[in-house]
Amino acid sequence: MKIIIKKDYKEMNKETAEIVKKEIQKKPNLVFGLASGSTPEDCYRELCRMHKEEGLDFSQVVVFSLDEYLGLPFNDPNSYYHFYSQNLLTCINIQFKNVHFPDGLVKNPTEFSAEYEEKIKEAGGIDLQLLGIGTDGHIGFNEPGTPLDTRTHLAKLTDQTIEDNARFFGKKENVPKFVITMGPQTIFEAKKIVLLASGEHKAEAIAKALEGPITPQITASVIQKHPNAIAILDEAAASRLKKHGRNSIKQTG
């Protein structure tokens, strides 16, 4: 696993957008796994800019969202569908038929999850999966204790994640308690993974995920054994890493 440390949030996302751009240039029909949250927002802004100013072409790109809140319709301002529409999908030339999301209003989440896995398989698997990390070390919405071989499934959020995400919903009580999320195994099967983290409040989760044991208690730790994973961190998020010496860390920016 490669670790890249950038000076700050902006530089971290610039580096990430460059990676996405290179992957699209290499494979115009890239199957791109999207991550939500504040962390990759700037990367999406940069990809929009690349499309507008440099002609980066998304016409054949296929996207799959990592996760979605259960109970929220697509047009709810807090749905991840809405988040991606606002931050990425409406400013690039992606084709609607190539956009895949868990449906927040689905009646049978288990059946839907199996179908979602099937769709990923039909698309040839995820080529590049972007990830953020929760303060409890989760990826997607795979909370502590999720077996690492779990695929897309219905999950219940922990109090900590509900509190972390309450800022988007006004108050804690408004945060949905259930979600559909790709599982750690789905994520692990992506051909390339880029995990992003920014800020001191992510430093502990990052240290555990990248340097602690590989464990269902920190689902992000699964990326340690991935053959093609990169963690791109800002200095604050990297501040508690101990084991990774200068050789394995490429420090730039």
Ligand code: GLP
């Ligand atoms: C949610 C999302 C994760 C994301 C995490 C961190 O739990 N499901 O995919 O990584 O939030 O979000 P943020 O980047 O806003 O800190």
